[in-house]
Amino acid sequence: MAEPSTDTVGIKSHYATQISADLERNAQGQEEISAQLNSLKDQLSTLQQDRALLVTMQRSLAGQVGTPAVTVNGTAAPAANGAAPAESAATAPSPAQKAAKRRRGQAAKLPLREVLSTILAEHEGPRSAAEVAAVLSQNHPERNASIPVVRNTLEGMVAKGQATRKRQQKSVFYSTAEVS
Incomplete structure (x- = not known):
């Protein structure tokens, strides 16, 4: 009878070791x-968040006469106001448009970091990488910088102290660095 108890202790020990290992693997x-x-x-x-921003941008573009709104599946839809595309108006560009055009010409020569720094400085308050990318594509259409490229550049600016990062819940916002 002593032998079965030794086998029982050995089996229990084996199972205990196996269960401990299984619990460790499960936890990992x-x-x-x-x-x-x-x-x-x-x-x-x-x-x-990117989709919400894009939908907002799409709606604002749909409000412009002659600009088709792009639907979710990528097909063009008519403008929200139902208006037909208008012929280009022969109006003189505003001073702001002239300044933006000058900046666009200079932007091709400037590093992306400097352009993003200018964008952050022009807008009050922190901005998300998607917002900064939207302003970049609007003001500098010759630059084809995607949101990840803009985000990486902004993170590099934060690392060099040229910008600050603020987290709100799961969102990250960037602004110009405080000069002290």
């Missing part, structure tokens, strides 16, 4: 999946 797996889930949630949040 949960940590990995939790980290992936958090990363995916951040990516989803960023995509939702």
